[in-house]
Amino acid sequence: MAVLRFRALVLTVCLVCFYAPTPSSSASSGDFLHCLSASIPSKLIFTQSSPSFTSVLAAYIRNPRFSTPGTVRPLCIVRPTNASHAQATVLCGRRHGVRVRVRSGGHDYEGLSYRSVQPETFALVDLANLRSVRVDRARATAWVDSGATVGELYYAVTKASGDRLAFPAGLCPTIGVGGHFSGGAFGLLLRKYGIAVDHVIDAVLVDAQGRLLDKKAMGREVFWAIRGGGGESFGIVLSWRVRLVPVPPKVASFIVPVSVNDGAVDVLTKWQEVGPALPDDLFIRVIVTNGWASFESLYLGTCDALLPVMRGRFPELGMNRSHCREMSWAESVLYVCVGSGQPIPVTDLLNRTTSMDTSYKVASDYVRRAIPRDVWAEIFGWLAKPDPGIMIVDPYGGAISAVPEAVTPFPHRGGVLYNIYYMNSWAAGNDGEPNVRWIRDLYAFMAPYVSKNPREAYFNYRDLDLGRNVVVGNVSSYVVGKVWGEKYFKGNYKRLALAKGKIDPNDYFRNEQSIPPLVPVSLISNPVPDSAIRRKVSCCERENLEFYW
Template sequence: MGKLKAVVVVTMISTALSILWRATLHLEDNESFVRCLLDHSHPSHPISSAIYTPKSSSFSSVLESYIRNLRFNESSTPKPFLILTALHESHIQAAVTCGKSHGVQMKIRSGGHDYEGLSYVSTLPFFLLDMFNLRCIDVDIETETAWVQTGATLGEVFYRIAEKSKTHGFPAGVCPTVGVGGHISGAGYGNMMRKYGVSADNVLDALIIDANGRLLDRQSMGEDLFWAIRGGGGASFAVVLAYKIKLVRVPETVTVFQVDRTLEEDATDIVDQWQHVAYNLPQELFIRLMLDVVVKSSGEKTLRASFVSLFLGDSESLLSIMKERFPKLGLSKSDCIETSWVKSVLFWSNIPLETDIQVLLDRTPQTLDYLKRKSDYVREPIPKAGLESLWKKMMELEKPRMYFNPYGGKMAEIAAEEIPFPHRAGNLWKIQYLANWNEAGIEAANRYIDLTRRLHEFMTPFVSKNPRQAFLNYRDADLGSSSHGKASYSEARLNGMKWFMGNFDRLVQIKTEVDPTNFFSYEQSIPLLPHQVHLDDDM
């Protein structure tokens, strides 16, 4: 027993020394990385004030300030060894140079709405390049364009446009705190997509820092790379610094409404009619269908269908269209609210319309939750019997909600290969599955994630197949991830085909050409062609 105790003690000491040695080595590596950043600092734009390490008093607050999913703000969540809150393009160039020379992973964060935290969490040692300081917006109404840095939020973009024009807008998401960088590089969409397409369809130019640290625009990067960063996910190819967007015309008066109907108010028949008309309505009219379970005054559960709309026109014109094309909803004059386009953003964000539009400059969401999201595409209407079975399943599961976002209009006119985003003609609408909860801990997370997966699984007969399509910006870890090793191409192809379909192979080719060492990599990034992957590529 004495010898055994001695062996145990020696082993414990050996293990402790090993851990101490690795920690010391890691600390030395981190200090070396900081020195590298400082050595590459531009004299006119010192980088020191943009560097935060765990020793910095503000490290935690900087990290947590743009975490929008509380699942990734736990004490157990892996943290970066350094945060760089870039203040100038030279800081990004230094980050790329030092990241490559030190062989460490770089994560790029703009608004923090990454559903799976892939922009600021990793199991590998990593540093975070946070873009939130780079949020300049230069609107030029004369040319109907704007240069927007990727650290800006959609709300800031909408506000700056409205400052200069009542008759211009930009087709993008309805959540004001979403960051421009992730939104546009993953295609982006909003309630004007039936009129003007997705956000990436309305990008004219871009500024990037490539894998060699070069500042490039559309002309110098070339059309292939410019194509890739408009829907293919910019973080696979470069750091996108800014996009030049094309503004679109909107009327001075638009109309919004939200009408709720339960099963007792003929929701099944109304939803069935929505399925057949929503994608065929005039391009100016977008009607989202939201499904959730509510409890009646009697204590019984029922299904609620909510129809939320933006119409680029006045209420009289809208009522005429609805009476002819979607009469079962029974829309009335009292349901309609006429307002400006920028105020309609408040309506869609559940912000009272009387609120000053300066609220769009707030960069923090009204609430923060634990959440899970998934996505699907629907190619033909769901039979009534299928809808009724869906209502039963939703009432059984209770928590997950579903949003149906109709396509058609401009979306059906743009070729699948025009940009990497392929989900155009043939799809009637996109589904987002949503679960939000307020309970901390892994048990609660597992429970709600499982409920969402079960609803997604239930929908299998009613959605796209071979492949079952998914939307890149609705990040979903269930679709798999890549180790970025020798098998990364085969691993990544499984989910890449769901996001990009026939565009996947072109994205891989471009990735291989512009980033042959795979520096811009993360768990669901575009892989290299197989012959480019080496055993030592472990990032």
């Protein structure tokens, strides 16, 4: 029996009308909760009737936009303290028809780790209690649990190594490790050492059968997939073993703001040429907003060594000795993240709290050809409009670009000049429609100047405007997923879908942008009849038939 493979560019109306997950019945929900209570201590289970349910759910919601009364909330929250609790939740869920979503406590721009866009019965596995970091200084490795933040990882590494070791992940200390690593994870060390998943050497995964698997047991393809192929697609990654990287005991950082009146357009235009071609020890990103471009840097060396590099390679910035500060690598993370120009105690890496005063919307792009100066002048005009947002541009080149695209699922490597992050925010509780429209309009304006075929995006800046899954026969459609999947993963998308087919062919772990399984129909339990699929996709243009979803 052949199963229809429908066209990659599916009409938007199809995306809306086809997403129809089947909720579990009240009886099965009750059976699921009873099953949990038989395997997991009651203090780790929070049902909607529990007094602490709302506070536990809200504890790691980082975007108030997704904490409104209309948000689809989980049936219950499980906070495992060991692997058996996560395994039991999956086994109970499979037995009683309740899916699980997994939250590691980070930013999750679309909130898909703890909410559903459409009505659906699901449980939330919240990994906040699994946050251990175990550093082996002699081997320059560490095991870090998915519920830890990158700030906690950085703090443990710098304390265990005497400021001699680091890890190349994101800048913001409150990012949750589990979701962050699952999307690739780049930060200030990307030009010297690449990204986080380039340094993941083992992991512990709970799969859809409730098995506990390490690198060897999960197999080469699944281990490849979890290192950048997106969270909540292949199972619950409980812990990661990572290789640490050497850094000098003191590094140099600077923050140099330049206004439009002082030539910011020209300096930023020049940065496009300079930033990706600087020595690998030097990283300079730019925050652009409301008439200013702020150039922020990390250099793996001293100020005395940095100054001649800047004078010779980027004199247009006008950076001088008064701008430069020396500090430990861990301190530099906070210095650049906060951007106040003042040193911040390294203990602030342990702060897990974030402001809930503002809601926000984000998007991303990749640039492979320098944007002309006159276009940058227009962009500054966009950033001076009412309700302006920000753009952050991160230079590539160096180590991140030296790795071939297929080595990890994260494909944005050689040929990329820089990544663009767009964000707009508004006061929590206010109507954010003008702010979201600003993002969408600017994103549309940028189309001629960014990567094409596909227009690339960074998975950790997740954006549902790029598309969302369509469920056909209780399995997410592989071809519909290509609409968003190839933007995030380019040619790696199909390999990810094949890996998903190996570890979770029935698509138990899924959300609106999880990887669909690509498997022969014979391996799917209760495959949907071809006639039913034909009826369901009758509004979409069809192509040839294959034995794949």
